Amino acid sequence: MELSNLNLLIESGVPIVSVTVPLLERMTALQRIYNECAIKRNLPIYLWNAGWGYFKQVKSDLEKQVSFLNIKLTCLQLGDGSMISALNCLSNCNQDGIFILENLSSLTGNITSNKNFSHKIISQIINIYYDWASSVQSKYLIILTNENVELPQSLSSLIPTLLLELPNHEEIADFIKVLLPKFLGELSCNGDIAAIVNAASGLTAVEIRLGLTLAVNSSKQLNINSVASYLLDYKINRFRALNLNFVTQPNLPDFGGLDLLKKYIENVKQDFSPEARTANIPLPKGCLLVGPPGTGKTLAAQVSAKTLGFPLVSVDTAAVMSAGAIYLKRLLERVEACTPAVLYFDEFDKLFAASDESGEAIGSRQILGTLLTWLQDKKTAVFTIATLNRLDALPPELTRVGRFDEIFYVGFPQAIERKEILIMHLGRFDERYRNGSNPLSEKEWRIILNKTLNCTGAELARIVSQAARELFHQGQEMKIGLEQLLAQREAMVPLYVRDTDRILAIENQARYICQPSSTQDTSVFAPAITSYWGESS
Numbered sequence: 001m002e003l004s005n006l007n008l009l010i011e012s013g014v015p016i017v018s019v020t021v022p023l024l025e026r027m028t029a030l031q032r033i034y035n036e037c038a039i040k041r042n043l044p045i046y047l048w049n050a051g052w053g054y055f056k057q058v059k060s061d062l063e064k065q066v067s068f069l070n071i072k073l074t075c076l077q078l079g080d081g082s083m084i085s086a087l088n089c090l091s092n093c094n095q096d097g098i099f100i101l102e103n104l105s106s107l108t109g110n111i112t113s114n115k116n117f118s119h120k121i122i123s124q125i126i127n128i129y130y131d132w133a134s135s136v137q138s139k140y141l142i143i144l145t146n147e148n149v150e151l152p153q154s155l156s157s158l159i160p161t162l163l164l165e166l167p168n169h170e171e172i173a174d175f176i177k178v179l180l181p182k183f184l185g186e187l188s189c190n191g192d193i194a195a196i197v198n199a200a201s202g203l204t205a206v207e208i209r210l211g212l213t214l215a216v217n218s219s220k221q222l223n224i225n226s227v228a229s230y231l232l233d234y235k236i237n238r239f240r241a242l243n244l245n246f247v248t249q250p251n252l253p254d255f256g257g258l259d260l261l262k263k264y265i266e267n268v269k270q271d272f273s274p275e276a277r278t279a280n281i282p283l284p285k286g287c288l289l290v291g292p293p294g295t296g297k298t299l300a301a302q303v304s305a306k307t308l309g310f311p312l313v314s315v316d317t318a319a320v321m322s323a324g325a326i327y328l329k330r331l332l333e334r335v336e337a338c339t340p341a342v343l344y345f346d347e348f349d350k351l352f353a354a355s356d357e358s359g360e361a362i363g364s365r366q367i368l369g370t371l372l373t374w375l376q377d378k379k380t381a382v383f384t385i386a387t388l389n390r391l392d393a394l395p396p397e398l399t400r401v402g403r404f405d406e407i408f409y410v411g412f413p414q415a416i417e418r419k420e421i422l423i424m425h426l427g428r429f430d431e432r433y434r435n436g437s438n439p440l441s442e443k444e445w446r447i448i449l450n451k452t453l454n455c456t457g458a459e460l461a462r463i464v465s466q467a468a469r470e471l472f473h474q475g476q477e478m479k480i481g482l483e484q485l486l487a488q489r490e491a492m493v494p495l496y497v498r499d500t501d502r503i504l505a506i507e508n509q510a511r512y513i514c515q516p517s518s519t520q521d522t523s524v525f526a527p528a529i530t531s532y533w534g535e536s537s
Contacts, residue, residue, distance in 0.1 A: 002165040003029065006142075007037055009160060015132035016125065016141040018155075020326075021164040023146040024206045027066050029164055030100075033142065034060045038098055043138055046076060049102035053081025055089070058100070087124040091131070096138045104143055122154055129158060150326050163329075166337040167205055172197050175205060179212055180227075195228035202246075202338040203235055211235070243319035244331060246338075247312040250302045256424050256457070257417030258300060261289075261408055261517040265304045272308065272340065272381055284405055285375060286384030288348070289517075290391045290510045291410035292503050294456035294495060297387035298346060300410065300517075304385060305342040314344045317351050325366035332374055340381035348386035349393035368395055375403045391510040409514035411507060412496070413457055414521035415449045421460045422448070422485075429468040430480045442524065444482040449525050451489050454496040463488045 009017050021029040030047070038045045038058075045058040047068065055076045056068040075093045078085040083104065090099055104121070125141075132139050143151075143159070151159060167175060176193050200208045208231075215230035216222065232248065239246040268284045270276060289297040305312035313335050320328050335343050345351075352364045375384065375398075384404070388394065391407070399407065413421060426433040433439065440448075452460060467484040471477070496503050 001162050003162045010140055016129050016159050018143040018151055018159050018161040020145050025164050025204050030066050031060055044097045046097055047100045048086045054078050090128055098140045100142045100144050102144045169197055172200050199228045199232040202334045243316035245314040250306045250312050252302050256420030257413050258517045259519055265307050269308050284383055286404050288404050288407040289387045289410050290514055292506050294458035295410045296457040297410045301344050301385040310340045310342045312342045317347055325370045328370050336380045343382050343384045345386040349388040349390055372397055407514045408517045409511050410517050412454050415525035416521050416523040418449050418452050421457050425461050425464040426480055429478055448485050455494050459494050
């Protein structure tokens with residue numbers, strides 16, 4: 001739930017609410033609680049945190065500047081400044097007001113050195129909840145935290161948690177229109193602010209203000225475009241701090257083969273169009289790309305984002321595994337604020353790897369629940385692409401209809417696809433392969449294509465780059481022919497040869513369950529279809 005629901009919860013008689021906000025947005029949250037709740041009910045706000053060790057009264061002026069005042073209320077005078085004393089004061093307090101306890105990280109139960117201390121806090125909060133729920137006084141408690149923590153199970157079922165929502169495009173536009181004149185003066189009225197709004201999407205209000213301030217102070221030529229460009233760089237760095245890689249437009253060449261996957265992405269692009277909304281076509285959810293390592297799944301995801309014209313936001317799966325479901329919720333909120341976008345999970349199966357001796361995935365259950373809910377209920381223009389090696393590593397709930405639209409198998413390229421991939425990479429070094437030219441004869445192509453059977457796209461790229469490097473080192477003209485390609489093929493041991501059993505297991509498990517990413521090769525380079533006895537059919 002979002003912070004905008006705080007008033008609704010208070011009016012419904014909920015005495016305790018948990019509010020999670022980023023550290024930068026602490027003052028924003030206090031302002032909103034003061035303006036939207038305290039003033040409306042003519043109630044004072046009192047804040048306690050471990051840094052002070054006592055309560056201070058929160059005030060906000062007409063300029064929305066928050067200040068903290070010392071109070072002289074006897075009922076809120078703490079004995080030793082501890083959290084226990086603060087809760088004792090609240091238990092015995094007869095003062096109306098909104099009381100905020102900040103950064104109660106021990107509620108997570110992570111303080112193993114004194115578990116009784118944590119249990120006592122939980123018990124006190126439960127007691128306060130029921131005492132205040134039945135009281136005729138206007139007393140409300142807000143647990144304010146800026147950490148990626150959740151309330152323990154004993155409290156989460158009792159106390160609702162609210163998140164400080166990110167501003168949408170309309171709110172960002174209004175915010176920019178107020179701020180820009182302060183920075184750019186008349187320049188702000190002479191340009192379209194859409195570029196700045198897009199650059200600021202996914203940032204909090206404080207981050208937008210800080211990014212604009214830095215842009216103005218660092219730009220030599222102040223204009224709408226320069227401010228938008230700097231703000232976009234600022235957002236990329238902020239996302240990187242959250243282990244999100246934000247790429248506005250992947251600058252990549254096309255990839256060889258995978259024609260069915262390409263056609264699917266083109267159809268997805270149509271499904272995101274305004275005409276599709278008019279026709280009530282549902283928004284696409286995403287797709288899974290399954291196959292052995294090196295077959296081009298990651299490149300396919302990047303080129304798909306380029307085809308859709310969406311920015312690509314890559315998630316660090318290791319960071320999600322480490323930080324848990326709360327962290328994933330924050331990331332998904334950031335990504336949804338950047339719509340339209342492609343959300344990319346690499347090595348998706350690692351999120352659900354068993355992590356203890358019993359084979360049970362500790363911590364992944366909450367991650368799975370978060371993903372399932374988000375994928376099922378998603379109403380925004382976020383297209384999710386997840387790549388993985390083993391389909392059987394995913395929980396069945398993720399592969400059922402309604403989570404992802406399609407599951408594609410991306411296997412070893414067929415003969416004609418290997419030719420396309422080789423020509424694409426050869427054209428980078430040898431101009432003879434560009435613009436449809438083909439210096440190799442059909443016989444030569446048959447030889448190299450037969451020699452590269454069961455080579456991945458990455459291995460084909462390696463063969464070409466090594467051949468080019470060898471010619472460069474020898475000082476020869478950059479003309480890569482069959483001889484150079486065969487020499488590099490013989491010097492390499494493909495993954496299929498090194499790990500045949502596991503590669504075959506991946507193929508056999510997924511190949512006939514998933515949709516094929518390529519049509520059957522019917523070119524002159526395709527291997528002849530033979531009978532069981534080796535006869536051509």
